[in-house]
Amino acid sequence: MPKQYNFFEFDEVTSTNDVCLSEFQKSTKPTVVVANSQTKGRGRNAKNWDSPKGNISYSLCFKSPSIDPGIxxxxxxxxSIAVFDIFNKDVLLKWPNDLIFNNKKVGGILVESQNQNNEIIITIGIGINLNIDKKHHEWNDIGLIDITKKTKDSFIEMLTLKLLKLKNLDRKNWSKEWDEKCMHxxxxxxxxxxQESFLFEGITDSGQAKLKKKSGDIELFNESSLKVDGLY
Known part of the structure; x- marks a missing residue:
């Protein structure tokens, strides 16, 4: 792995976000932690996120002077782009943080932050189900069979390098790219x-959802739980 960040790989951890933050605090470099499974993973709003074998549990921790509201x-x-580039699987997006394949959730994103000495420590957690054991029939995956460690490592490296260049997505057309990947x-x-339902019209350049009311007016919303008719 590149020397511009620290890298730790485990078979199993409690939470990659927790381990990643702990390791980052021992160093000044961005830190990546990857595990095959988690025992105490979590999602948004303190929900549990179970991570059986066959899942990539990934976390990246780094310092930033500020945090992008649309991060x-x-x-x-x-x-989604990294998954397609490495695995050739077209994973779509559900606002704000779900990864969708064949109309089923196969992954999610959790971003946590804390202030420290006038800087913000950001920890990004990403979980993706690659090929879950059939005994976990309640889970969905992107159907990767016989994935090699080399391919998995290539994905982790590409994902990390892209995430470390988040500022490059400040260009105005990133929201159009997101809309093209959105499944709803x-x-x-x-x-x-x-109680009111809306038509989902896409996102703004700051990541807000553009929702059309029955009156035709557009309302903007920041991160929230979104239910799509006909989807889990």
Whole structure:
């Protein structure tokens, strides 16, 4: 792995985000932790995220002077591109942080941050189901069979290098790229606890959801739970 970041690989950990943050605090370099499974993984809103064998559990920790309000949405796009480039699988996106394959969730993203000495420590957690054992029938995956360690390492390296260049996605057309990967453009959605349904019109350049009301007005929303009609 490149020397511009520290790299740790485990068969099993409690949480890659927790281990990654701990290792990062021992060094000044960005840190990556990868595990085949987690025993105490978590998702957004403190939800449990189980990680059986056959999953990539990945975390990256680094310092930044600020945090991009659309960081989670941008990471989804970066991950989808890396999956296609290495595995040739077209993983689509569900706003704000789900990875979708064949209309089923196969992964997700969790971004955590904390302030330290006028800087922000950002920890990015990404979980992707590559090829889950059939006994875990409740899980979905992207159907990779006999994946080699070399290929997996290539994916981890590409993903990391892309994530370390997040600022490059400040260009205005990144939101159009995200829209092209979104699996629910123009579909009816429900947001959080709201009873009203909307048409999903895409995202802004800051990652906000553009939702059209029945009146035709467009409302902008920051990260929230989104339910898509007909999808899990």
């Amino acid at each position: 989670t949405v941008k990471i989804g796009l970066i991950t 453009i123009g579909k009816r959605v429900t947001l959080g606890d709201k």
